[in-house]
Amino acid sequence: MESKLLYQPLAQVEADAAAIVLFEDEAAPADLKFAASWLEELKASGEFAGKAGELAVLHLPQGIKAKRLAAVGGGKKASFDSAALRKAAGSTVRTLKQKGVKSLAWILESRDAEAAVEGAILGNFEPDQHKTKSDCKSLESFLVVASANGAEIEQSFARGVILAESQNFTRELVNEPANLLTPLVLAAKAAAMAKESGLDCEILDRDRMTQLGMGSLLGVAQGSAAPPALIVVRYKPEGGHKTTDHLALVGKGVTFDTGGVSIKPADGMEKMKYDMAGGAAVLGAMKAIAKLKPSIPVTAFVPAVENMVSSNAQRPGDIVKSLDGKTIEVLNTDAEGRLILIDALTYAKRLGCTHLVDAATLTGAIVVALGHVNIGAFTNNEEFLGQVMAAAKDQGEKMWHMPLDDDYKDLLKSAFADLANIGGRWGGAISAAWFLREFVDDTPWVHLDIAGTAWLDDAKPFMAKGPSGVCVRTFVKLAMGW
Ligand code: BES
Ligand code: ZN
Ligand code: ZN
Numbered sequence: 001m002e003s004k005l006l007y008q009p010l011a012q013v014e015a016d017a018a019a020i021v022l023f024e025d026e027a028a029p030a031d032l033k034f035a036a037s038w039l040e041e042l043k044a045s046g047e048f049a050g051k052a053g054e055l056a057v058l059h060l061p062q063g064i065k066a067k068r069l070a071a072v073g074g075g076k077k078a079s080f081d082s083a084a085l086r087k088a089a090g091s092t093v094r095t096l097k098q099k100g101v102k103s104l105a106w107i108l109e110s111r112d113a114e115a116a117v118e119g120a121i122l123g124n125f126e127p128d129q130h131k132t133k134s135d136c137k138s139l140e141s142f143l144v145v146a147s148a149n150g151a152e153i154e155q156s157f158a159r160g161v162i163l164a165e166s167q168n169f170t171r172e173l174v175n176e177p178a179n180l181l182t183p184l185v186l187a188a189k190a191a192a193m194a195k196e197s198g199l200d201c202e203i204l205d206r207d208r209m210t211q212l213g214m215g216s217l218l219g220v221a222q223g224s225a226a227p228p229a230l231i232v233v234r235y236k237p238e239g240g241h242k243t244t245d246h247l248a249l250v251g252k253g254v255t256f257d258t259g260g261v262s263i264k265p266a267d268g269m270e271k272m273k274y275d276m277a278g279g280a281a282v283l284g285a286m287k288a289i290a291k292l293k294p295s296i297p298v299t300a301f302v303p304a305v306e307n308m309v310s311s312n313a314q315r316p317g318d319i320v321k322s323l324d325g326k327t328i329e330v331l332n333t334d335a336e337g338r339l340i341l342i343d344a345l346t347y348a349k350r351l352g353c354t355h356l357v358d359a360a361t362l363t364g365a366i367v368v369a370l371g372h373v374n375i376g377a378f379t380n381n382e383e384f385l386g387q388v389m390a391a392a393k394d395q396g397e398k399m400w401h402m403p404l405d406d407d408y409k410d411l412l413k414s415a416f417a418d419l420a421n422i423g424g425r426w427g428g429a430i431s432a433a434w435f436l437r438e439f440v441d442d443t444p445w446v447h448l449d450i451a452g453t454a455w456l457d458d459a460k461p462f463m464a465k466g467p468s469g470v471c472v473r474t475f476v477k478l479a480m481g482w
Helices: 033-044 082-098 113-124 151-175 183-197 206-212 215-221 269-292 337-350 364-370 382-394 406-412 428-440 472-480
Strands: 002-006 017-022 055-059 068-073 103-108 141-146 200-204 229-235 247-251 253-257 298-307 319-321 327-329 355-360 375-379 399-401 445-449
Touching: 002 113, 002 151, 017 033, 017 082, 033 055, 033 068, 055 082, 068 082, 082 103, 082 113, 103 113, 113 141, 113 151, 151 183, 151 269, 151 472, 183 200, 183 229, 183 253, 183 269, 183 298, 200 206, 206 215, 215 298, 215 319, 215 337, 229 269, 229 337, 247 269, 247 337, 247 472, 253 269, 253 337, 269 298, 269 355, 269 472, 298 337, 337 355, 337 428, 355 472, 364 375, 364 428, 375 382, 375 428, 382 399, 382 445, 382 472, 406 428, 428 445
Parallel strands: 002 141, 017 068, 017 103, 103 141, 247 298, 247 355, 253 298, 355 445, 375 399
Antiparallel strands: 055 068, 200 229, 229 298, 319 327, 375 445
């Protein structure tokens, strides 16, 4: 889909449809003379009240070149923020494209071209890359019709295109099945993205990781015929750093999680291809960061492995040695995410990263706690978490601050090693976070458990079923705000 920012008067814009947002508590804009009576009548009839999610379509509207005029409910004017605009644009695109609309002109009342174009690009995405005959229709062009021009709105629009396309890049990676996306394929795709974006990329293979002593990561990888990779993608600001800070984005990259010998039930196991959603999110963020050029250096780390069952697979009771030297008793081979993340986090610290953020589909327990709405956010540094949560709020990605008191730490005691990799039945998302925390020490760190939010089991009006691409926009905003 191509998207464009236009300053033309709406009357002259040629499109299959033009869309305007109407609010519950506000009359239709008087300058839309051509449509004023229709819009008024629509509201008076009770058929359309302007509530969020409503859509009414008029064919052959008088006075404009567009073939249809769509009234889009915006809800209450005061609560129509950028998250609401993003959803409204997304829902409109998804409804109208199914009706055969190929080009849509969006009448923008604010300066927030970013949210409008993001909503459209995200809404137009379908996870149909492997259908030879897709039944999904798609929009070919999205035109943002702005009333004010200037650098601000142009930058806002450009940013929106970059962010949404990067988020869709992530979604496409997450949707890849595990037979087609092994750790080395993920590494090759990361390298190709880096090359195209002008970023450095280094892939650590099994030998290199053995040499370094990443026993925790390698223990998970040993059960698969597909070799592991630690993917490192670097962005450095031009013209020297203005800050001594260095942000690390670490993403869990389990291309498939069978659970290993502590095997998962068959029901729903196919979804475990999305166990690399954290890794895909940090790669998507890097793609956008390369274009938007924040002033802080950012390095992404994706430990990529496949958690399989075989005669080489790790057993419950195995004791492995992590890169930082601590020994771990593997009581459950299905708690593999934390085992690969700690070696990546330790490596990030060794490379000089001063602030660590990880995203991982880490626990079923976070889905029990927060459902599919909020990301679970954990930290050892409240101030840094505040920064991450502010970025998330700005981007309409919901996060909930989870506890990480010292009282939970004892859950990970092992009789035979420094630590066990599981903490018992209750508070599972918290003990998982504590396991990571044992390896970051005092370095400011935020852990985002995205097991409940990286995959939509049902389509939303504004987004297709499947991978959501969550965290990409938050990560970029975090880096840009440094
Ligand atoms: N990848 C899973 C977590 C997960 C569950 C992601 C549901 C998405 C949806 C993770 O590796 C896992 O299996 N965690 C175990 C930990 C347990 C053995 C302590 C879990 O949550 O059951
Ligand atoms: Zn697992
Ligand atoms: Zn997993």
